[in-house]
Amino acid sequence: MVRMSAMTDLPDRFPDIDYTRYTNRQLAAVPLAVLAVALAILAAWYVMTGTPVALGIEFTGGTEVQIQTSASQSEIQQSLSGLDPTIQPVQVSQGTQEYVVTTQQTDGVRQAIESQGYEIASFSETSASFGTDSVRLTLIGLGIAFVGMSLLIFLLFRSFVPSIAIVISAFSDIVIPLALMNVLGLKLSLGTVAALLMLIGYSVDSDVLLNNHILRRRGEFYESAYRAMRTGVTMTLTSIAAMTVMSAAAFLLAIPLLPQIGLVLVMGLSADLMNTYMLNLSLLRWYKYEGVSR
Amino acid sequence: MNLRENWRIVLLVIFTIASAGILFGPFVAAQAGGGDAGPVSLDYGLQLSGGTQIRAPLVGMTADDVEFTQDTNFPEKRRAIAEDLGLEPSEVRLSAGGRQAQSQAQAQSGNTIEVFSKNVTRAEFATTLQNNGFDVSQDQIRNGVTAQTRETVVNVLSDKINEGGISGGNVKTAAAGNEYFVVVEVPNAGEQEVKDLISGTGRVQIVARYPVRENGTTTYRETPLLNNSDFTDIGAAQQADPQSGINQPHVPVSIRQDGSAERYSQSLQDFGFTREGIGSCPPNADRNPDNASGYCLYTVQNGRVVYAASMGQQLAQSMNGGDFANSPSFVMTTTNISEAQQLAVNLRAGSIPTELNFTAGTTYTLLPSVAERFKLFSLIAGLVAYLAVSGVVFLRYGSPRVAVPMLATAAAEVFLLLGFASVIGLALDLSHIAGFIAVIGTGVDDLIIIADEILQEGKVATGKVFQSRFKKAFWVIGAAAATTILAMSPLTVLSLGDLTGFAIVTIVGVLLGVLVTRPAYGDILRNLMLSEEERERYTEQ
Numbered sequence: 001m002v003r004m005s006a007m008t009d010l011p012d013r014f015p016d017i018d019y020t021r022y023t024n025r026q027l028a029a030v031p032l033a034v035l036a037v038a039l040a041i042l043a044a045w046y047v048m049t050g051t052p053v054a055l056g057i058e059f060t061g062g063t064e065v066q067i068q069t070s071a072s073q074s075e076i077q078q079s080l081s082g083l084d085p086t087i088q089p090v091q092v093s094q095g096t097q098e099y100v101v102t103t104q105q106t107d108g109v110r111q112a113i114e115s116q117g118y119e120i121a122s123f124s125e126t127s128a129s130f131g132t133d134s135v136r137l138t139l140i141g142l143g144i145a146f147v148g149m150s151l152l153i154f155l156l157f158r159s160f161v162p163s164i165a166i167v168i169s170a171f172s173d174i175v176i177p178l179a180l181m182n183v184l185g186l187k188l189s190l191g192t193v194a195a196l197l198m199l200i201g202y203s204v205d206s207d208v209l210l211n212n213h214i215l216r217r218r219g220e221f222y223e224s225a226y227r228a229m230r231t232g233v234t235m236t237l238t239s240i241a242a243m244t245v246m247s248a249a250a251f252l253l254a255i256p257l258l259p260q261i262g263l264v265l266v267m268g269l270s271a272d273l274m275n276t277y278m279l280n281l282s283l284l285r286w287y288k289y290e291g292v293s294r
Numbered sequence: 295m296n297l298r299e300n301w302r303i304v305l306l307v308i309f310t311i312a313s314a315g316i317l318f319g320p321f322v323a324a325q326a327g328g329g330d331a332g333p334v335s336l337d338y339g340l341q342l343s344g345g346t347q348i349r350a351p352l353v354g355m356t357a358d359d360v361e362f363t364q365d366t367n368f369p370e371k372r373r374a375i376a377e378d379l380g381l382e383p384s385e386v387r388l389s390a391g392g393r394q395a396q397s398q399a400q401a402q403s404g405n406t407i408e409v410f411s412k413n414v415t416r417a418e419f420a421t422t423l424q425n426n427g428f429d430v431s432q433d434q435i436r437n438g439v440t441a442q443t444r445e446t447v448v449n450v451l452s453d454k455i456n457e458g459g460i461s462g463g464n465v466k467t468a469a470a471g472n473e474y475f476v477v478v479e480v481p482n483a484g485e486q487e488v489k490d491l492i493s494g495t496g497r498v499q500i501v502a503r504y505p506v507r508e509n510g511t512t513t514y515r516e517t518p519l520l521n522n523s524d525f526t527d528i529g530a531a532q533q534a535d536p537q538s539g540i541n542q543p544h545v546p547v548s549i550r551q552d553g554s555a556e557r558y559s560q561s562l563q564d565f566g567f568t569r570e571g572i573g574s575c576p577p578n579a580d581r582n583p584d585n586a587s588g589y590c591l592y593t594v595q596n597g598r599v600v601y602a603a604s605m606g607q608q609l610a611q612s613m614n615g616g617d618f619a620n621s622p623s624f625v626m627t628t629t630n631i632s633e634a635q636q637l638a639v640n641l642r643a644g645s646i647p648t649e650l651n652f653t654a655g656t657t658y659t660l661l662p663s664v665a666e667r668f669k670l671f672s673l674i675a676g677l678v679a680y681l682a683v684s685g686v687v688f689l690r691y692g693s694p695r696v697a698v699p700m701l702a703t704a705a706a707e708v709f710l711l712l713g714f715a716s717v718i719g720l721a722l723d724l725s726h727i728a729g730f731i732a733v734i735g736t737g738v739d740d741l742i743i744i745a746d747e748i749l750q751e752g753k754v755a756t757g758k759v760f761q762s763r764f765k766k767a768f769w770v771i772g773a774a775a776a777t778t779i780l781a782m783s784p785l786t787v788l789s790l791g792d793l794t795g796f797a798i799v800t801i802v803g804v805l806l807g808v809l810v811t812r813p814a815y816g817d818i819l820r821n822l823m824l825s826e827e828e829r830e831r832y833t834e835q
Contacts, residue, residue, distance in 0.1 A: 201778030
């Protein structure tokens with residue numbers, strides 16, 4: 001036999017994880033505990049504020065204005081105190097300082113800001129009633145997407161345990177970033193909703209890959225799992241790298257929307273690594289060794 | 295290289311060339327033919343070009359499924375309902391369902407009565423309808439207006455924006471649940487400019503105010519004589535022109551000759567304008583139109599008096615002599631040029647039955663200079679994301695022979711998507727850029743699956759082995775693609791602003807990827823493997 005060619009002999013840079021050392025219970029405990037904590041955070045948030053996540057002005061109604069000025073942040077805070085605003089400085093390379101002013105009010109915000117002599121770079125206003133509708137539509141959208149995904153997965157695998165494993169992983173992939181958003185003080189915006197929906201797509205492919213390798217192919221369990229992992233972890237790490245760099249760049253360059261999408265995806269994809277290779281894998285192992293024979 | 299065996303690569307090349315043609319063709323043609331075109335043929339939305347978007351519902355309520363009989367007199371009922379509610383007749387609209395609907399045995403389903411006012415409650419509306427002989431309960435009344443009314447509003451507002459001299463503006467409706475919104479987008483315009491153009495109903499009236507002697511006392515009476523639909527041949531707004539005797543900004547207009555002109559002329563003669571009323575409107579009557587004395591002709595726009603005019607000597611003579619009715623042209627004067635412009639736009643585009651409720655919608659404005667910055671910077675953000683992907687892929691595969699085609703394929707995917715955006719005239723926004731980045735992400739994921747599957751140990755020399763591995767890889771890719779498309783599809787129909795664009799780009803990107811680019815990458819890999827195996831065989835000998 002000749003030596004394997006350079007291309008087929010891919011370098012293995014992944015550490016060998018010895019799954020045999022851990023029981024299914026041990027493996028599943030960690031992601032389930034994290035999911036429980038995340039759900040607890042959302043529940044606590046709901047009890048305290050009335051919504052499970054803090055809503056941005058696209059959902060509550062309000063105004064977001066980006067202004068250009070030479071005044072300092074505290075000066076702006078003082079001059080606009082009537083609006084009860086949140087003020088965030090934005091890094092802009094060209095020398096003029098810009099701030100994002102956010103307030104829950106919509107009436108007379110433009111006049112109040114213009115009367116202080118601030119130059120308005122962008123202005124975005126959402127009325128409260130429009131925001132309430134958006135919340136409802138978002139919930140409907142997320143709901144349909146999630147149920148549709150679940151049905152498709154059941155249709156593809158046609159057995160309960162492997163399918164439900166994917167559905168739980170995907171659920172957790174969405175819930176964990178939501179809880180982290182509360183912890184980090186990020187508010188739910190249309191951008192983050194887009195990211196959450198994107199997560200459904202992203203998180204399912206590594207799970208499908210794992211299930212596919214283990215259930216639909218010949219070969220021993222650990223061998224199949226390892227192969228799937230090599231591919232799946234590369235995929236997820238690539239996406240995490242892309243999103244981390246993208247959101248950092250977009251944040252530094254003061255582009256709206258992109259940093260939020262990127263950050264939520266990074267959190268969700270990291271959660272996905274844990275959920276796929278601990279929760280989903282342990283469920284599959286149980287199914288393969290114990291569930292099937294029942 | 296066998297073209298038939300590599301048809302997937304051929305397809306990708308054809309698509310890439312087509313995209314390049316679509317994106318850069320107009321620019322190259324313009325350079326050669328001396329025309330004008332941007333270097334890349336792409337449209338940009340407000341977030342990347344600057345401008346204003348206003349999204350607002352229409353003011354009004356609708357009573358559905360109202361029973362009309364053969365003898366229901368629409369104009370009479372309209373006046374009666376308006377009067378009971380303290381509104382103008384133009385703020386009430388009765389419409390019978392189309393005949394088509396009736397033939398389909400839905401006889402009563404299409405009849406509606408609308409009222410266009412913020413100040414009427416649902417209960418008041420129901421009571422008024424009942425008092426006027428319509429059997430309507432409160433549950434039959436909903437907020438919002440009919441599709442027909444919305445269509446009229448969209449058409450008229452589109453005309454207004456185009457008449458207003460702004461290019462590239464667009465008006466459409468968007469649904470959010472049961473509620474409908476009118477969305478107005480105008481590039482390169484500020485919020486105030488757009489609001490001035492579209493606020494109000496655009497209703498223009500000529501109202502005569504004149505004294506009447508009754509029982510020895512003088513009272514003043516106001517009679518509306520003309521509205522938008524009575525005017526024709528509307529000229530452009532013009533500055534004051536003292537040489538031809540017009541000392542105010544004005545709009546030259548004619549009155550329609552199908553009876554309107556005669557009626558107008560006759561009414562003014564009856565009221566006394568053409569005799570004692572000549573030149574009798576006091577200066578600045580428009581500042582205090584409700585208390586002016588004398589004979590005044592008010593130009594009313596959106597319910598506000600914008601100018602008060604006196605009857606001129608010449609015009610009076612032409613009315614008395616009967617010449618006016620034959621050539622009924624005159625000028626409508628205003629106090630300033632911007633009002634004259636607004637007047638011309640309103641006269642040309644016509645009025646809308648109801649106005650936009652700005653307080654229940656969203657407004658978005660962005661300075662063009664800031665948008666320009668977003669355009670450049672989001673390109674940079676996309677590029678660094680791509681570089682990050684490249685880094686990880688090189689780290690993982692080491693071999694440039696696997697990594698380079700992978701990254702090239704991913705880039706081709708975005709390139710095809712840009713071509714698609716150009717073909718359908720999609721106005722690119724930040725949400726689309728996010729979609730592109732998402733597509734690179736899923737694209738590279740899939741390419742990694744293909745690479746790992748095909749590059750397993752063992753040779754692919756036989757077509758069979760390759761086919762089987764390719765199929766296995768595609769099962770996973772197809773399943774993942776189907777989930778992504780499914781997850782994104784609700785967003786394409788729900789009206790959630792930016793998210794629609796994001797969802798469309800992601801879905802089209804995934805489809806292009808699964809059908810064109812990702813299969814081609816499989817073929818590319820096979821060719822690389824085959825050539826390597828051949829070389830090995832050669833060295834063995």
